[in-house]
Amino acid sequence: MRTQDRIAKISLYTILCAGLLVVVGPFLWMALASFKPEAEIRRVPPTWLPDTWTLENFRQLFTRLDFPQYFANSVLVAVLITAGNLLFCSLLGYALAKLNFPGRRALFLVVLGMLMVPGMVLFVPQFVLVSNLGLANSYAGLVLPFLAGPFGVFLMRQFLSTIPDDLIEAARVDGAGEWRIFFRIVLPLCRPALATLGILTFLSSWNNFLWPLVVATTEDKYTLPVALALYSVGQNRTDFGLLLAGAVVVVLPVLVVFLILQRHFLRGIATTGLK
Amino acid sequence: MNRALRKVAVVGAAVTLVLAGCGRESGGEQEKATSVAEGKASGEVTVWAMGTEGEKLGAFAQDFMKENPDAKVTVTAVPWDAAHQKIASAIAAKQTPDVSMIGSTWQGEFAKTGALDPTPPELFQRDSYFPGAWDTTVVNDTSYGVPWYVETRVIYYRTDIAAKAGITKPPATWAELSAMAKAMQGAGAKWGINLQPGKTGSWQSVMPFAWSNGVEVSDGTKYTFDSPEMVEALRFYQSFFTGKLAPTELAEGALEPGFAKGEIAAFLSGPWMVDLIKKQGGAGFEDKFAVAPMPKQKSATSFIGGSNIAVFKDAKNRDAAWKFLQWLAQPAVQTRWYQTTSDLPAVRSAWQDPALAGDKFLKVFGEQLKDAKAPPTFATWEQVSAAFDTEVEKLAKSGEDPATVARTVQSKAEAIGTGS
Numbered sequence: 001m002r003t004q005d006r007i008a009k010i011s012l013y014t015i016l017c018a019g020l021l022v023v024v025g026p027f028l029w030m031a032l033a034s035f036k037p038e039a040e041i042r043r044v045p046p047t048w049l050p051d052t053w054t055l056e057n058f059r060q061l062f063t064r065l066d067f068p069q070y071f072a073n074s075v076l077v078a079v080l081i082t083a084g085n086l087l088f089c090s091l092l093g094y095a096l097a098k099l100n101f102p103g104r105r106a107l108f109l110v111v112l113g114m115l116m117v118p119g120m121v122l123f124v125p126q127f128v129l130v131s132n133l134g135l136a137n138s139y140a141g142l143v144l145p146f147l148a149g150p151f152g153v154f155l156m157r158q159f160l161s162t163i164p165d166d167l168i169e170a171a172r173v174d175g176a177g178e179w180r181i182f183f184r185i186v187l188p189l190c191r192p193a194l195a196t197l198g199i200l201t202f203l204s205s206w207n208n209f210l211w212p213l214v215v216a217t218t219e220d221k222y223t224l225p226v227a228l229a230l231y232s233v234g235q236n237r238t239d240f241g242l243l244l245a246g247a248v249v250v251v252l253p254v255l256v257v258f259l260i261l262q263r264h265f266l267r268g269i270a271t272t273g274l275k
Numbered sequence: 276m277n278r279a280l281r282k283v284a285v286v287g288a289a290v291t292l293v294l295a296g297c298g299r300e301s302g303g304e305q306e307k308a309t310s311v312a313e314g315k316a317s318g319e320v321t322v323w324a325m326g327t328e329g330e331k332l333g334a335f336a337q338d339f340m341k342e343n344p345d346a347k348v349t350v351t352a353v354p355w356d357a358a359h360q361k362i363a364s365a366i367a368a369k370q371t372p373d374v375s376m377i378g379s380t381w382q383g384e385f386a387k388t389g390a391l392d393p394t395p396p397e398l399f400q401r402d403s404y405f406p407g408a409w410d411t412t413v414v415n416d417t418s419y420g421v422p423w424y425v426e427t428r429v430i431y432y433r434t435d436i437a438a439k440a441g442i443t444k445p446p447a448t449w450a451e452l453s454a455m456a457k458a459m460q461g462a463g464a465k466w467g468i469n470l471q472p473g474k475t476g477s478w479q480s481v482m483p484f485a486w487s488n489g490v491e492v493s494d495g496t497k498y499t500f501d502s503p504e505m506v507e508a509l510r511f512y513q514s515f516f517t518g519k520l521a522p523t524e525l526a527e528g529a530l531e532p533g534f535a536k537g538e539i540a541a542f543l544s545g546p547w548m549v550d551l552i553k554k555q556g557g558a559g560f561e562d563k564f565a566v567a568p569m570p571k572q573k574s575a576t577s578f579i580g581g582s583n584i585a586v587f588k589d590a591k592n593r594d595a596a597w598k599f600l601q602w603l604a605q606p607a608v609q610t611r612w613y614q615t616t617s618d619l620p621a622v623r624s625a626w627q628d629p630a631l632a633g634d635k636f637l638k639v640f641g642e643q644l645k646d647a648k649a650p651p652t653f654a655t656w657e658q659v660s661a662a663f664d665t666e667v668e669k670l671a672k673s674g675e676d677p678a679t680v681a682r683t684v685q686s687k688a689e690a691i692g693t694g695s
Contacts (some may be wrong), residue, residue: 038554039557041528042531064330124367127367128368131368131369136370137580157423208358209357210360213354214360214365217351218351219351229354230354231330233326233355274276
């Protein structure tokens with residue numbers, strides 16, 4: 001019995017470690033490779049530990065690029081978009097899940113319909129719209145179109161419909177207004193869903209490449225991914241050293257956000273998955 | 276639930292359809308250029324340029340501003356990765372700058388949108404450029420923009436391995452190229468040569484052989500891929516893969532180290548490789564390899580690429596924009612630009628400068644540029660070339676019959692059309 005247990009445990013850990021290797025391996029290689037000179041990065045077969053350690057790639061990253069500017073742009077855009085999504089998606093999700101008003105079903109159908117429209121189809125019309133509003137090359141143009149999205153609304157609505165109506169009724173009986181119910185009762189219960197939405201939105205906006213590239217017409221509005229592509233990817237060749245060093249630095253904030261929110265995030269995925 | 280789902284699908288489809296309906300009319304028949312006022316340039320000129328060019332042009336343009344004190348050039352650097360998308364979106368939304376660098380194979384597509392300004396003939400002479408380069412700017416007999424810098428493809432080979440194989444001079448004919456690849460493989464190289472076996476841009480490796488065999492992929496009004504000459508060229512290209520002389524799979528970035536180690540004895544590529552190879556090989560490697568022009572069949576024609584630079588019709592400062600382009604085209608400025616970026620000059624007289632004429636590698640590129648061609652400037656070329664790439668991959672990797680490949684590319688190209 002005990003040996004059987006041990007065998008089960010050992011095989012479980014072996015599988016888990018193998019999985020971990022597959023997931024973490026490339027990431028680790030990226031981090032280590034960012035300390036290698038260009039020629040060593042391209043060497044076949046590749047090396048794990050750098051033969052020659054160099055900080056040249058990072059030095060280039062911080063001197064050739066106006067790094068603080070791009071970093072600040074990225075943070076500003078990602079934080080505003082995430083905050084907007086958390087607020088607006090949960091508001092709309094609440095209305096769709098818990099409030100009775102004419103056209104609620106139709107509105108929900110429209111939200112679902114929008115989920116089915118591929119983003120690339122919207123790309124050019126959205127850009128035309130933004131530039132006709134005079135928002136090309138402005139932070140507003142970078143942020144405004146993404147403040148709420150059908151996916152976020154759908155996610156919040158599904159989560160909110162699991163909250164018992166009785167709870168809201170009780171609050172109403174106690175004399176709380178809709179706003180108070182929403183911010184004091186409902187929103188605190190939504191933490192797992194909010195964490196999920198927050199992380200997903202932050203990630204997608206942090207990594208977004210095409211929109212900032214097109215909307216920002218001068219370099220001072222570029223975000224990190226755009227700037228990184230600009231300096232490392234050429235017409236016929238790629239500067240892998242700079243690209244990898246940049247990737248390492250770009251990944252760090254996402255890691256931090258994830259570590260802060262991971263407890264809620266996992267719970268969020270579990271609960272929304274149940275529904 | 277089923278009905279609800281159906282409704283959702285209908286709404287989604289309707290939105291998509293409405294969006295797809297938005298478009299912009301295309302430019303019409305041949306256009307006439309308007310002239311540019313004389314005198315010095317003034318006002319602000321906004322310029323988009325990609326990659327290194329974008330990084331360096333801002334500082335480089337200081338000299339222009341010194342000559343034209345009232346003018347100001349503002350450069351925005353755009354990543355190569357998605358420059359096509361950015362320019363296309365900007366045209367759709369009428370958010371174009373005054374001037375933009377245009378990849379030479381995009382010219383047809385962007386000219387077709389009607390957004391580019393025809394080149395004023397009094398400012399630029401066709402004869403001062405490499406003919407293949409100038410042709411990339413011409414759409415429907417009108418030139419839109421001018422060539423800025425060029426590149427072409429030549430054969431790189433390891434002279435030390437060739438010497439071991441008893442070869443002392445570069446391959447002059449197709450037969451000699453095959454023989455050299457075979458001999459160098461015999462002399463210890465794992466691969467005799469590397470030719471791009473598919474994926475984006477592989478047509479740029481195939482077309483030099485096709486052109487050298489007398490192929491024309493367009494007659495001016497439609498695509499003509501399916502010809503006996505094309506089949507012959509494809510068969511020759513394929514022979515390197517079926518003969519196990521060239522790898523059918525090579526990881527990105529594996530070419531330079533492979534060449535430096537002597538595993539790959541030769542390859543076909545452009546001028547940017549010279550520096551990469553020197554860096555990869557380390558000290559003294561410079562003497563172990565050489566470049567050679569395309570070997571001759573009916574001709575010894577290569578591919579000409581690079582970038583053009585054009586003015587948009589919506590430019591706020593059109594006159595100054597064209598004057599800036601005229602300045603960039605001066606031979607002395609072209610040579611200085613080469614020294615700044617290693618971009619090869621598109622203007623022929625700039626090549627007399629010793630910096631270019633005296634370099635043993637560059638000399639070969641300069642010679643090859645005299646016989647180098649570009650694909651037709653049809654608006655659909657990017658799409659057609661993508662289809663071509665797919666077929667090249669089948670040709671190289673799964674041994675597809677060259678005649679079938681030529682026929683398939685032709686039928687795909689016909690289905691796509693020329694876009695006019």
